[in-house]
Amino acid sequence: MHIDKNKVKTQDDLDEQAPIDQVEDRVEAKMKKIEGSAKRNVGEGLQNRKLAREGKRLEKEADGDLEKAK
Numbered sequence: 001m002h003i004d005k006n007k008v009k010t011q012d013d014l015d016e017q018a019p020i021d022q023v024e025d026r027v028e029a030k031m032k033k034i035e036g037s038a039k040r041n042v043g044e045g046l047q048n049r050k051l052a053r054e055g056k057r058l059e060k061e062a063d064g065d066l067e068k069a070k
Contacts, residue, residue, distance in 0.1 A: 025069040033062035 011018055017025075036058025043052030 022069065026066065029062045029065035029069055032065065033059055036060075036062060 036055045038055070039058060040052050040055025043049065043055055
């Protein structure tokens, strides 16, 4: 069996991410969501509105990142 190198399409040719890079993006987004949730919870517990808002912002940002990664 012979493979014609001119007919082979690579991920670079198709502008696709490697599977490991796709997983990495999802993991980073999930970590950001966890961090946001922790900040929000701590901010609410300490009655620190600024910290709670920052946590909510991180969570929303992470949700958007997760959608992009899928």
